[in-house]
Amino acid sequence: MATREVIEKYYDCVNRSAWNDWLTLFADDVSGDEQLAGHFEGIEVLRGAITAISYGYSKFQMISKHIVVAGDEAVVIWRCEAANRAGTRIAYNYLPDREVVGANYFRLEGGKIKYMRTIHDETAFAPFGHPSNPKSPPA
DSSP states (O other), X not given: OOHHHHHHHHHHHHHHTOHHHHHTTEEEEEEEEETTTEEEESHHHHHHHHHHHHHXXXXXXXXXXXXXXXXXXXXXXXXXXXXXXXXXXXXXXXXXXXXXXEEEEEEEETTEEEEEEEEEOGGGGHHHHSTTSOSSOOO
């Protein structure tokens, strides 16, 4: 797949919660930096992230607003529509109608995502980390 196709499929998979298909877009030795989770290395970390997302959010969508592709690199500006497991919207408590936006940078090798970085304002994601919203399923 071409870079743009991979990126469009990335957001399509996220928005449909098609996590097994989403994983196929990454190289096994993927690495990245995620605003809330920090640095990660390897596909197994992403498998674990699926559990946290699936359990911690009752709704999780990243709607791409702008996609810029240059060769094997891409940047996407996205809008997040999400709610934590308890149903509390991911939003700014002082401006609840303000769009929650962020960006992803991707670098691909051989048609797979090799590196990814997520950047956004953490303030809106406070409901995810709230003590009443467990980040992972109970053991």
